[in-house]
Structure formats: C-alpha cells, structure tokens
Amino acid sequence: MKKIVIGQVxxxxxxxxxxxxxxxxxxxxxxxxxxxxxxxxxLFYGRFIxxxxxxNKWIIDNERVPGACLGSGxxxxxxxxxxxCVEQLKSINADTLVVIGGNGTMKALNKIEExxxxxxxxxxxxxxxxxxxxxxxxxxxxxxxxxxxxxxAQTTLxxxxxxxxxxxxxxxxxxxxxxxxxxxxxxxSGFLRRYKEDGPHLILxxxxxxxxxxxxxxxxxxxxxxxxxIIVVSEGVExxxxxxxEKEVVNGRKILGGISSAIADLLKKELKxxxxxxxxxxxxxxxxxxxxxxxxxxxxxxxxxxxxxxLEGRSxxxxxxxRTKQLDYNIIKIPVDLKEVVKEGERNVPDYFIDDYEQYYxxxxxxxxxxxxxxxxxxxxxxxxxxxxx
Amino acid sequence: MKKIVIGQVxxxxxxxxxxxxxxxxxxxxxxxxxxxxxxxxxLFYGRFIxxxxxxNKWIIDNERVPGACLGSGxxxxxxxxxxxCVEQLKSINADTLVVIGGNGTMKALNKIEExxxxxxxxxxxxxxxxxxxxxxxxxxxxxxxxxxxxxxAQTTLxxxxxxxxxxxxxxxxxxxxxxxxxxxxxxxSGFLRRYKEDGPHLILxxxxxxxxxxxxxxxxxxxxxxxxxIIVVSEGVExxxxxxxEKEVVNGRKILGGISSAIADLLKKELKxxxxxxxxxxxxxxxxxxxxxxxxxxxxxxxxxxxxxxLEGRSxxxxxxxRTKQLDYNIIKIPVDLKEVVKEGERNVPDYFIDDYEQYYxxxxxxxxxxxxxxxxxxxxxxxxxxxxx
Numbered sequence: 080m081k082k083i084v085i086g087q088v089x090x091x092x093x094x095x096x097x098x099x100x101x102x103x104x105x106x107x108x109x110x111x112x113x114x115x116x117x118x119x120x121x122l123f124y125g126r127f128i129x130x131x132x133x134x135n136k137w138i139i140d141n142e143r144v145p146g147a148c149l150g151s152g153x154x155x156x157x158x159x160x161x162x163x164c165v166e167q168l169k170s171i172n173a174d175t176l177v178v179i180g181g182n183g184t185m186k187a188l189n190k191i192e193e194x195x196x197x198x199x200x201x202x203x204x205x206x207x208x209x210x211x212x213x214x215x216x217x218x219x220x221x222x223x224x225x226x227x228x229x230x231x232a233q234t235t236l237x238x239x240x241x242x243x244x245x246x247x248x249x250x251x252x253x254x255x256x257x258x259x260x261x262x263x264x265x266x267x268s269g270f271l272r273r274y275k276e277d278g279p280h281l282i283l284x285x286x287x288x289x290x291x292x293x294x295x296x297x298x299x300x301x302x303x304x305x306x307x308x309i310i311v312v313s314e315g316v317e318x319x320x321x322x323x324x325e326k327e328v329v330n331g332r333k334i335l336g337g338i339s340s341a342i343a344d345l346l347k348k349e350l351k352x353x354x355x356x357x358x359x360x361x362x363x364x365x366x367x368x369x370x371x372x373x374x375x376x377x378x379x380x381x382x383x384x385x386x387x388x389x390l391e392g393r394s395x396x397x398x399x400x401x402r403t404k405q406l407d408y409n410i411i412k413i414p415v416d417l418k419e420v421v422k423e424g425e426r427n428v429p430d431y432f433i434d435d436y437e438q439y440y441x442x443x444x445x446x447x448x449x450x451x452x453x454x455x456x457x458x459x460x461x462x463x464x465x466x467x468x469x
Numbered sequence: 470m471k472k473i474v475i476g477q478v479x480x481x482x483x484x485x486x487x488x489x490x491x492x493x494x495x496x497x498x499x500x501x502x503x504x505x506x507x508x509x510x511x512l513f514y515g516r517f518i519x520x521x522x523x524x525n526k527w528i529i530d531n532e533r534v535p536g537a538c539l540g541s542g543x544x545x546x547x548x549x550x551x552x553x554c555v556e557q558l559k560s561i562n563a564d565t566l567v568v569i570g571g572n573g574t575m576k577a578l579n580k581i582e583e584x585x586x587x588x589x590x591x592x593x594x595x596x597x598x599x600x601x602x603x604x605x606x607x608x609x610x611x612x613x614x615x616x617x618x619x620x621x622a623q624t625t626l627x628x629x630x631x632x633x634x635x636x637x638x639x640x641x642x643x644x645x646x647x648x649x650x651x652x653x654x655x656x657x658s659g660f661l662r663r664y665k666e667d668g669p670h671l672i673l674x675x676x677x678x679x680x681x682x683x684x685x686x687x688x689x690x691x692x693x694x695x696x697x698x699i700i701v702v703s704e705g706v707e708x709x710x711x712x713x714x715e716k717e718v719v720n721g722r723k724i725l726g727g728i729s730s731a732i733a734d735l736l737k738k739e740l741k742x743x744x745x746x747x748x749x750x751x752x753x754x755x756x757x758x759x760x761x762x763x764x765x766x767x768x769x770x771x772x773x774x775x776x777x778x779x780l781e782g783r784s785x786x787x788x789x790x791x792r793t794k795q796l797d798y799n800i801i802k803i804p805v806d807l808k809e810v811v812k813e814g815e816r817n818v819p820d821y822f823i824d825d826y827e828q829y830y831x832x833x834x835x836x837x838x839x840x841x842x843x844x845x846x847x848x849x850x851x852x853x854x855x856x857x858x859x
Binding site for chain 2: 087090091093117120137140141144145146147148149150151152153154233234237238239240241242243244245246247248252355357358360361362364365366367368369454455
C-alpha cells in the first residue's frame with residue numbers, strides 16, 4: 080500500500096475530473112489517497128486532505144463536471160518554494176506524487192523530482208496530461224483539447240450562419256480562441272466548414288505572423304467576395320508591430336486576451352464597417368455539453384493508466400497518448416520521460432498542418448463527434464439555378 | 470390560391486428557420502410563395518424571390534440551422550419607406566404579408582397594414598413571434614427564447630464550477646447576457662443552480678436599478694462568503710449615474726454591450742481582485758446544440774398555425790402562444806390583435822418573478838430540457854463531515 084498524493088494544476092478542462100476519477104477508482108481500494116487542495120499552492124502550504132470513502136465517491140460522481148474537483152490554481156514555484164513542496168511531501172511520508180496538468184505543471188513536477196533526488200528523498204513522480212491548448216509535448220494530444228476543439232468548431236459554424244444572414248447590418252466578427260502560444264484550437268474552428276461561403280474565412284495563429292496591412296487587405300477581399308467575414312484568432316497572436324495583448328499579469332502569468340478587440344478596432348477604422356469581437360471564452364474549457372466522447376474516454380484511460388504506472392513503480396514520467404496508425408484511430412498509452420516533455424517545451428502546430436488544413440482536420444476527426452444533423456449547403460439554391468436570396 | 474409574401478426580420482434565433490419551415494411546409498402546395506431577402510430592407514427595395522420547389526425544400530432542410538434562411542437585418546423604416554414597402558407589395562399583387570420578428574418588426578408591420586388600408590390596398594397581414602429577449606407583448610413567450618435560456622442556464626453553471634476551482638487565482642466573473650431592456654435571459658442563468666455555493670450569486674437586470682455602492686458591497690459580501698463571485702448582468706442594465714453602455718448606433722439602433730466590462734473595471738478598482746468580463750455572446754441566439762425541444766416544437770407550430778390563419782382569412786394579427794394552465798404545461802396558439810401587441814411595447818419581467826426566482830423557474834421549466842446528468846452538490850463533502858478541499 081502506497082501513500083499517493085494527487086493534485087490538479089492550471090486551467091481546468093471539461094474532462095479534468097474524468098482523469099482524476101479514473102485514477103481514484105483504480106487506486107482507492109489498495110492505497111492511501113491524499114488530495115492536494117488548489118494545486119501547487121496547496122502543496123506549498125501543505126493543504127492535504129485524506130481520501131476518505133465518501134470523498135472518493137464524490138470525486139467519482141463528478142467525472143463529467145467541469146472545474147477541478149480538488150481546486151486548481153496558478154501558483155508559480157520559485158526554487159525556494161520547490162524545496163518547501165518537497166519538505167511537505169516528506170513530512171507526510173508520501174510514496175508517490177501524481178499531478179494532472181499541462182506544460183508549466185510538468186516543468187515544476189520535474190523540478191520537484193530533481194530536488195527530492197538531491198536531498199535523498201525517494202518519491203515516485205507521475206504526470207497526467209491535461210490542456211485545452213494542446214501545446215503539451217511528448218504526447219499526440221492531451222485530454223481536454225478534444226472537447227474544447229469540438230466547442231470551437233460548432234460555435235464558429237453556428238455564429239457564421241448567424242452573421243451570414245445579418246450581413247447587411249454587420250460585416251465582420253472576430254472570434255478569439257484560447258491556445259496561448261499555439262494555434263491548435265483556433266485552427267479547429269474550420270473543422271465543420273464544408274462550404275466556402277461559411278466561416279471561418281481567415282484563421283490567425285501565433286505560428287504565422289501577419290502584418291496589419293496584409294490583414295486589412297485579406298479581410299477586404301473576403302468581404303468583397305462573401306459579403307461578410309468570420310475571422311478566428313488565437314489569443315496569443317501578435318500583429319506585427321503590436322505584440323501580444325496582455326490583460327494583466329497575475330502570479331507571474333500573463334493573462335492573454337483582447338487581440339480580437341484590437342483587431343476589431345483596427346478593421347472598424349480602416350474598413351468603416353460594423354465589426355464585433357467576441358471571446359469564445361471559458362466555455363471552451365468548461366462546457367459539459369460539448370464533452371467529446373473520445374476525449375472523455377481517453378481522459379479516463381489516462382487516469383487508469385496512471386494508476387497502473389504507480390503499481391509498476393514507474394517514476395519521472397508523464398503518461399502520453401500515442402497513435403498507432405495514421406488512418407484508423409487507435410491510441411495506446413505510453414509513459415514518456417518527464418525530462419523529455421519539459422525539453423520539448425510548448426508544442427506548436429506543425430507546418431504540414433498549417434499548410435494543409437485538411438490534413439489537420441483528418442487528425443482532428445476522432446474528437447469531434449458531431450453527427451446529429453447536417454447543415455445544408457448555403458449555396459444549394461445557386462446550384463439549382465435559383466437566384467440566391469442573400 | 471394566394472400570393473403570400475414572407476420575410477424574416479431582426480436578430481435571428483436558433484429556431485427562426487423552424488417557424489419559416491413550418492409555414493412553408495403548410496402553404497407551398499396550395500399557394501404561391503414569395504420570399505423577401507433581408508427583411509424590411511428587401512421589402513423596401515423589392516428584393517423578392519419566387520418560392521420554387523427546390524428553394525422551398527432547401528428552407529425545410531434548414532429547420533435546425535441558425536441564422537435566418539432568407540437573410541434578415543435591422544432596417545429602420547421611416548413613414549416614407551413604409552409607403553414604399555406598401556407600393557412594392559402592391560406592384561406584385563401580394564395577397565398576404567407574413568413577417569417573422571420581434572417588437573420592432575410588429576410595430577413596422579402594423580404601420581404597413583395601416584398604410585395599405587389608407588390607400589385602399591387590401592392585404593392580409595400576419596406576424597409570427599420570434600425573439601431571444603422574450604420582450605414581445607401579447608404572448609406568453611416567443612420562440613427562440615427557450616433555447617437561449619437553456620444556453621444561458623447551462624453555461625452559467627459550467628463557468629461557475631470552473632471559477633470555483635480557480636478562486637485562488639481569480640475572484641469574479643461577470644457574464645453578460647442579451648435581453649435589451651428586459652431581464653428574462655439574465656434571470657434564466659440561475660435555473661440550474663441547486664446549491665447556493667454555485668453561481669450566479671447575483672443577477673443584475675434592467676428592471677431593478679442598483680447603485681455602484683450597493684453593487685460593490687454585495688460583491689464583497691459574496692466573495693467573503695463563497696470565496697468567489699459569479700455575476701450575471703443583462704446587456705441593458707444601467708448602473709445608477711452611468712447609463713446604458715452603447716457600443717455604437719447602426720441604422721438608428723443602439724448596439725448594447727459592454728456593461729460587463731464596465732462593471733469589471735469598477736470591481737477591479739474597488740476590490741483589487743482579478744475580475745474577468747465575458748459576453749455570453751452570439752451563441753445565445755445561434756447555438757444549434759442548445760436548441761430546446763419544446764422551443765423547437767413551438768417554433769414550428771407557430772409557423773403551421775400562421776398558415777392556418779392565412780387560410781382562415783385572419784389579418785392584422787400576430788400568432789401568440791398562451792398557457793392554458795399554471796402547472797401542467799399546455800400551450801395553445803391564439804391570434805392576437807397586432808395593435809394590442811404594439812400597444813404593450815417592450816415586455817419586462819413581472820415583479821412576482823423578480824421577487825421570487827423560484828416562481829420564474831417554475832414558469833421556465835418546460836424550455837430547459839437538460840436531464841442528461843446531475844451535478845453533485847459542491848458541498849457533499851461538508852455534509853459528510855469531511856473537510857472541504859476548496
């Protein structure tokens with residue numbers, strides 16, 4: 080029986096509790112579970128809670144509920160506070176530390192492991208992946224991303240049809256997605272686009288810079304061609320000469336957001352048309368309705384596999400998801416070296432996806448399980464030689 | 470066989486095409502259908518399209534697609550342009566004019582009817598209700614509202630759980646709903662709240678003014694009590710001394726929006742905590758995923774009943790939905806005098822709903838068909854004498 084300490088760190092996803100639940104279900108009967116409140120902040124302050132049966136059951140009951148059950152947070156760890164975290168773990172004689180998180184989480188986890196080794200405190204360290212941004216290295220994708228991508232894809236198509244019918248009144252909508260310094264989510268906005276009349280007509284991602292002049296020119300062309308424009312922009316995009324838009328810095332972390340408003344202001348001024356900016360917002364990471372079944376299944380499997388790694392005595396690893404084939408979607412779980420994950424840093428969208436969206440959408444397909452009904456082509460009437468009403 | 474001219478006016482809803490489809494299905498075989506492009510603007514310019522079989526079928530295929538199939542718009546009609554509209558209808562020998570719309574639409578429709586009578590041009594005039602704001606008089610509620618309310622209720626609960634788990638990082642989220650000068654949608658945000666720990670902790674609506682001082686005090690209390698605050702605000706809310714926040718005026722219509730940001734700025738300054746403002750945005754009126762089945766059914770019935778009114782020779786009316794009982798939800802369609810609808814003006818939320826949310830939620834229940842899973846209580850652990858993790 081091991082004493083396993085587990086926490087959730089960083090922005091929640093709609094399936095972050097699914098992973099926790101999978102892990103808890105697989106370990107609660109044979110091990111002692113200790114929960115950390117509010118991620119690394121709780122670890123630093125030693126806010127541990129005993130995993131009693133009722134609490135464990137409550138966590139399992141929350142497996143489809145957004146927000147992190149244990150409380151999460153963004154607490155940046157200095158070298159000194161890494162030491163404190165290790166001391167806290169040592170003081171309760173923890174055998175294992177499991178953390179569910181993204182990039183920053185894995186980096187800190189690696190440091191905690193190093194510090195433990197340094198002081199001769201033996202602890203098993205396992206990371207479980209989670210991020211809507213999908214910018215985590217060492218894994219094909221991370222749980223949470225698929226559901227967020229599904230939300231972004233459907234919302235963009237819906238809002239596009241809405242604007243299309245109002246184009247005599249307003250011309251441009253700028254929809255801002257999450258993603259930090261990567262364009263995975265923003266690019267997902269085009270997944271359900273089957274007709275070129277539908278948006279998104281332009282997707283801006285941090286991986287490809289665009290000048291203000293070029294942007295204005297492209298939007299002008301789009302409006303001339305379709306009568307309206309749906310532009311999707313990733314929060315981390317910098318317009319050449321303007322830089323990323325930071326709202327504020329909290330706990331040393333830049334809060335991005337606002338590039339859509341900056342672009343809206345620019346286009347209003349230059350094109351003299353009505354432009355609306357809108358954040359896709361917190362629903363991307365918390366919509367229970369848009370949970371992707373594949374994402375849900377994998378999030379759970381990551382938790383269950385994490386439990387298996389505990390048993391097998393694996394340490395200094397992160398559980399990763401790997402595709403076994405290109406076309407038939409089949410995923411296996413593999414432990415990857417935590418150091419390798421950290422070394423890879425923020426994972427951007429590869430060029431071959433950016434240069435050929437269709438290739439990206441083929442890759443994205445398993446996550447977006449929307450088949451409930453079809454959007455008829457907006458140009459069906461033109462095909463039939465009937466004058467198009469709008 | 471009548472020559473029926475039909476159009477869609479104002480902001481679309483996710484079921485605006487359901488009503489159109491219901492009407493078209495019921496009339497296409499026995500009447501000549503003429504579609505107006507882009508609402509009153511198209512009527513003014515005489516942009517009519519013949520309802521050929523393929524076009525009719527396309528409209529029916531779009532019954533669950535957001536955005537107005539015929540194109541909509543916000544075109545304000547002067548006295549002179551009302552005359553032009555009547556001349557356009559006369560020039561094509563229209564027997565019937567059917568318009569799907571809200572408040573402003575019905576007002577203009579009434580004027581078109583009066584002008585026709587004045588010049589001795591006999592035309593049958595029928596309004597079909599549609600608005601997410603639910604501020605249309607003469608009807609228990611309007612199609613489109615139920616789906617928007619469902620979106621607002623679920624989104625608020627999801628975002629509340631997300632923030633709850635991040636409350637060590639950010640304290641307040643201000644979610645802004647549509648509604649213009651009424652609070653129907655904003656109040657719907659509390660429908661799924663079963664535990665007082667969940668948001669919304671405060672709902673601001675135009676029907677009840679609040680001073681800046683009172684607002685700051687309330688939010689402070691909420692944060693002290695729950696550790697975080699979810700505030701929902703209707704776009705039309707005025708903070709005493711600040712007035713409604715207008716983004717701009719387009720075609721004589723105020724574009725509301727921005728009160729959430731104004732409140733966020735105020736709270737940041739006064740409470741020195743991290744506050745995020747977010748618009749619920751266009752998804753409220755265009756989310757195909759959140760279409761409420763009751764709303765969908767009624768939207769279609771309104772179209773079918775509109776067709777029946779054409780046959781029965783009714784004119785100067787709007788189709789309304791009326792409840793026959795208080796508890797068992799049963800709706801009948803009744804034609805109401807268009808003049809009465811206009812006279813009622815914008816319909817606010819009655820005091821008895823504002824003073825007792827539970828009474829409002831009982832009324833709202835039929836529209837929000839979310840039973841797929843339960844959110845366990847966020848305080849289950851406290852009930853069980855287990856220390857609460859966050």
